[in-house]
Every structure is written in structure tokens, then in C-alpha cells.
Amino acid sequence: MKRVYLDRTAHSGAVGVIVPDAQIIPVGTTIYYMPIALKSEEYDNFADKYGIHFIFADDIPEIDFYTVPHIDIFATDGKGGFLGTVGNTSDLESDSPICFISKEKICYLLFENGSEFLEKVENWQKQMKLYEGIKFYNNRTDAEEELEFIN
16 A cells, blocks of 8 residues: 655644545654643642653744654653654543654654553653654655655
């Protein structure tokens, strides 16, 4: 089956696309951030306890890579690494895997889904398994040299 790629950085929210006889792969790196009004002591305590800093609108990190498949980053580790949801918009109630991207752009699978993340977060750094299913590019233009995108 033919694979075609849908840039999620260009299309936020729900997107419906049908391409006969093709598998559509969502790609790109996006950031899920929360409104500043949701900042609370609970999030600060979570960061202090687990080293996971959820992203808020007043402190959105710069991303210098483009991923295949899509990763939606929802937190940082405070040391240059990122936590994100693979293949879907971040939602800790979804069945999408949670990954960690090191500052060296090495991807690790942390948890099979958001529920597991919430249950086992205290040991998240010990959960890392190399995840070779993610390919890094500098940007979409570089990815387009190898992949067929849906326009």
C-alpha cells in the first residue's frame, strides 16, 4: 500500500482526508500548550517532584526538528528534552504512546498511553526504551525530499 504524509503542523484540529489505496501518515512536530490561566501550584509541584514541566502559553519552547510520524509535545524535562504524544494530539486519556525526545534528538518510548503515564510517572526516566519508529528531519522541506505529502 502506498504511503502519503499529512503535515500536522499546517493543519490543527480534526482533519478528514481520504486517499484511495493509500495509508495516510500524520507527520511534523507540534506543541500542545495550556492557557496561562491554568497554571497552578499543582503543576509547579509536579515539575519539582518528577522533572516534567508542562507547557503553558507564556513559555513555549522552540523546536528545531520535524518528525515522522507526528509528535505533539506537551512537556519538557527542563534539560532540553521533550515529552510528547506519538501520532495524535496530546490527550492523557487517549491510547496514543508517550515518548521522550532527548536534546540529542534520540527518541524513547516511555508509556503505551496517557493512563500508563499518569499511573507510573514517578519512574518515567527508568521507563525509557529506544524508539526507532521516529525519524527526525531539520524541517518539512528536508522531509519532502524523501516523502510524498498531501497538499
